[in-house]
Amino acid sequence: MPPDLSDFTDQFVTLTPNQWLGIPVALIAAAFLALGAQFQHRGVGRVEADTGEIDASPGLSPKQILLLLGRPSWVIGSLMLGLAVLLQLTSLYLAPIIVVQPLGATALVITAIVNSRISKVALDGRSIRAIAFCVGGVGLFVTVAAFTAKSSPISAAQLGVILAILGVITMGFSLAFAFLRDRFKAIAFILGAGVLYGFVATLAKVVIDRAKTGDFEWLTVTCIVALLAAAILGGYFVQNAYSSGPPDLVIAGLTVVDPLVAVTIGIVVLQEAAGAPWFAVIAYVAAGGLAVYGVFQLAKYHPQAQH
DSSP: OOOOTHHHHHHHTTOOHHHHHHHHHHHHHHHHHHHHHHHHHHHHHHHHHHHTOTTSSSSOOHHHHHHHTTOHHHHHHHHHHHHHHHHHHHHHHHSOHHHHGGGGGHHHHHHHHHHHHHHTOOOOHHHHHHHHHHHHHHHHHHHHHHHHOOOOOOOHHHHHHHHHHHHHHHHHHHHHHHHHGGGOOHHHHHHHHHHHHHHHHHHHHHHHHHHHHTOOSHHHHHHHHHHHHHHHHHHHHHHHHHTTSOHHHHHHHHHHHHHHHHHHHHHHTSOTTTTOOHHHHHHHHHHHHHHHHHHHHHHHHOHHHHO
16 A cells, blocks of 8 residues: 555645745754854864874863863854754744754755865765765655654653653763773764764754643753753764864764654654554665765765875
8 A cells, every 4th residue: 555645745735834934944054054063173173283182082181172162163163053053943843843854964965065175175986975875865764754654742651761762872872982982983973972962853842842832841841951961962972073083974973863863763762653664664774774874984985084
């Protein structure tokens, strides 16, 4: 039996004017995300050069983290990323998550072009193919979700499960970084940040929806606390990723892993794809695998990552 296309039609054809407004807002957010990443990457590089601690150990030291606050390029990048977050939240408020979430992948294309021009390091064919895998995999993954997934309000029990999983993952990443820091590479920081930001996006949508309905109680407050904790740890991982990898690799991880995690939460925890046909499940796995494969290929073959 072919999939019901009514959900897909409802998402795009019957969007209200305010919901359509969420699309350009999400695209502008992606542009600020790309530019902010470039500025922050430059700031991290300058701090490492000034302290003479380049490649001394994986990640940034506490001293270097504090010095970032004095780097104009890093501060400008942070302001841009803050504006990107505000615009992303606005797009989530205006439009369904399945409409605006994949648009973040455009940040990867913008970052790759900008970084190539600024660093004067041309991307080779393998790097370009890796970026295509990332963008294509995410686009296919979310498109299949648009055809097969059905959105429903998150119950208190489901939200409890999400918070519990996030707590375990946050603790796991914290312990891994504390004891295995010397073994961490750019891809480890990127995957960690992407997973955490996937939960941040989910919890942000929950808080926005609950604020709309006036359902603001202790569980909503818990969501906000968990969201902030995950965002802070994810942000720290991002800064460490900048110190060991090019900005377009960092953005690739975030714009690929983030939406994959967010949609996977909807599929596994919220059962939003419970009625999906068997071939949709295969498409989910194939699309997600293609996108993640692109991230690893970019980490392996990006000219600056190799350097």
